[in-house]
Amino acid sequence: MKIPGSHLMDPSSCAGSENEAAKACQTPATRSPSVRVRIEGSVFTVDKALLEDNCEYFRALFQSGMRECQQEEIHLQVVSTRGFLVALQVIHGERPILNDDEIVQAIECAAFLQVQALVRHLINTVNSDNCLLMYHTAVTYGLLDLFKSAALFIRDMYQDLKEDARCLPKELIDHVESLVPSSYVMVGTHSPSIKLLQDFMRTVCYLDEDEKEWKVLTHLPLEASTTMAGVTVLDNKLYIVGGVYDVSNKVVDSGFCYDVVTETWSTFSNPQQLRYNCTLVGHEGSLYALGGEYKRTTMSSVERYNISKSTWSFTAHLPRPTSAVACTKSMGRIFICLWKPKDTTEIYEYHPGHDEWTLVTTLIRHQSYGHCMVSHRDRLYVMRNGPCDDFLRCMMDCYNLSTGQWTALSGHYENSKGALFTAVVRGDSVFTVNRRATVEYSIEDNKWRTKKEMTGFPRIGSMWTFLLRLPKKSREPLGKADLTSGQNFEVPSDLPPSSSVECYD
Structure with missing residues (x-):
């Protein structure tokens, strides 16, 4: 996957040549000040202001006054490399089409790092192929806006999706049926x-x-x-x-x-x-x-x-x-x-x-x-x-x-x-x-x-x-x-x- 703004990542800090994220790192140039973000063995050097402007998690961290806000490297254990890559793509204005695994990891990242741009992108890409997955995953991770949008989409197509929707928990089905198309x-x-x-x-x-x-x-x-x-x-x-x-x-x-x-x-x-x-x-x-x-x-x-x-x-x-x-x-x-x-x-x-x-x-x-x-x-x-x-x-x-x-x-x-x-x-x-x-x-x-x-x-x-x-x-x-x-x-x-x-x- 090509990462937008590849200048934001330092290839010398990417661990594991077999890692797709590491392969995406191309040039050492970065904007200053920057911070290193370590995820699953890979390290990304990212513009600090970019993270602060687009992620509530990093905004709160950098403004907290705690020791962590002064660290040059931050280790994230709650999100996946793929989810973080998708978030970076969206922050830089790209609109990636995601497969099922990427959707789940993107929702996880959007929830934990509170990336509103990524939430909007997910809402904009809800369709009949992924709406059930988005609906169930959004409620799992507490993304309310995505949950609402996916539920309304399902309601509008409920006659066509009714059989597939049986895989959902009963309370989620009941919620869809309570909505107005x-x-x-x-x-x-x-x-x-x-x-x-x-x-x-x-x-x-x-x-x-x-x-x-x-x-x-x-x-x-x-x-x-x-x-x-x-x-x-x-x-x-x-x-x-x-x-x-x-x-x-x-x-x-x-x-x-x-x-x-x-x-x-x-x-x-x-x-x-x-x-x-x-x-x-x-x-x-x-x-x-x-x-x-x-x-x-x-x-x-x-x-x-x-x-x-x-x-x-x-x-x-x-x-x-x-x-x-x-x-x-x-x-x-x-x-x-x-x-x-x-x-x-x-x-x-x-x-x-x-x-x-x-x-x-x-x-x-x-x-x-x-x-x-x-x-x-x-x-x-x-x-x-x-x-x-x-x-x-x-x-x-x-x-x-x-x-x-x-x-x-x-x-x-x-x-x-x-x-x-x-x-x-x-x-x-x-x-x-x-x-x-x-x-x-x-x-x-x-x-x-x-x-x-x-x-x-x-x-x-x-x-x-x-x-x-x-x-x-x-x-x-x-x-x-x-x-x-x-x-x-x-x-x-x-x-x-x-x-x-x-x-x-």
């Missing part, structure tokens, strides 16, 4: 309404997979607009930014947030630069408003909303002005899909720590550009239109982040269901929806296989789809009356102020 949720394009002329179609709806039909989750506040808005989910809350009133493209005064637990709406400030037709993405406690338009001018500016501080600030601009940019997150990383004539689709990654965009790869397809992008494990799936003579034919290409290779998926995804330009991944499945059908696909190596077809969403216009974990509650289906007069909705005559709007079914 994520639901497929959709909101269409709606402009603000007024009390006297309420539009009862202004609803956020979710798919009841047992009954295979759409039901109403909540109504949009009167002042909210999803027309040309940015819509995303972060920490199980729905956020809307940058909607417009009408064809004048006047931006709505506030952003809106829906909390599914309290079933309430609240408002928050707009970005400093008013924008519509932007893309909104949530990541690690912040919202990012990407590009968009204002006064018919396309922008490249990006703003970050710190939710805990309720403040907007500018970050690095997009590589070029764009609106409604396709965006996805993969393994805790943010990616966007840009067009660059002729016939070129570019994938960029945003690095929050360095506040910069970097080009990842390009895809060249004749008269065809990416419109939608989703991720599954370490793969990005770009849905694109067909050639100009068949624009609604949806083709798909897959980019593997680990190998750096593109693969064209077999077949195309339109037929009677319409073009696939909105999609959400849950576990090993993809959900898509249009007026004719809601389709669940199973993600396979070289194609998406139709797994289940359900009722479509019988409205026209753009749709935003996402996942939310909804509290258990009996809700009414989306009936015909809801699409016309709306007489079946029990909406109170007087709604509270928009800063705290109760939403009724």
Whole structure:
């Protein structure tokens, strides 16, 4: 295994030439001050500040004032060499794909040395192959965040994992079964309404997979607009930014947030630069408003909303002005899909720590550009239109982040269901929806296989789809009356102020 920043290790101090860790030591150069860490017969010379910044164990040790904090060599007996190597990789920004043994040793190291970056990496790599192992090992070593994430992942795929989950202790199975799975949720394009002329179609709806039909989750506040808005989910809350009133493209005064637990709406400030037709993405406690338009001018500016501080600030601009940019997150990383004539689709990654965009790869397809992008494990799936003579034919290409290779998926995804330009991944499945059908696909190596077809969403216009974990509650289906007069909705005559709007079914 190649160790990042190999200059951090002194090969003369590595014991045992047969040891893989020793083989990884390449150069004697180190940063000062440094400390030697001895594990299982191998000695690593590591930058002291690096350990203090990333490991709670070393931070407490170096600041304790005890004799050990002055030692030039520290002997660790509670972690393995392999686990420590993985921790060093992650600290240096690498994202290693781990086998089962490495997962166990990495969890052990993350727990004993309290390496939060390693915990985040493990959370970002939970998948159907390792979730049961991560779940059981995380509870064994007391990594609560990883335990929670693995449990929720298992719950979302429980029907597929139920047989394999029998190997778990009963209390762990009971915990998974007590959790609420994520639901497929959709909101269409709606402009603000007024009390006297309420539009009862202004609803956020979710798919009841047992009954295979759409039901109403909540109504949009009167002042909210999803027309040309940015819509995303972060920490199980729905956020809307940058909607417009009408064809004048006047931006709505506030952003809106829906909390599914309290079933309430609240408002928050707009970005400093008013924008519509932007893309909104949530990541690690912040919202990012990407590009968009204002006064018919396309922008490249990006703003970050710190939710805990309720403040907007500018970050690095997009590589070029764009609106409604396709965006996805993969393994805790943010990616966007840009067009660059002729016939070129570019994938960029945003690095929050360095506040910069970097080009990842390009895809060249004749008269065809990416419109939608989703991720599954370490793969990005770009849905694109067909050639100009068949624009609604949806083709798909897959980019593997680990190998750096593109693969064209077999077949195309339109037929009677319409073009696939909105999609959400849950576990090993993809959900898509249009007026004719809601389709669940199973993600396979070289194609998406139709797994289940359900009722479509019988409205026209753009749709935003996402996942939310909804509290258990009996809700009414989306009936015909809801699409016309709306007489079946029990909406109170007087709604509270928009800063705290109760939403009724």
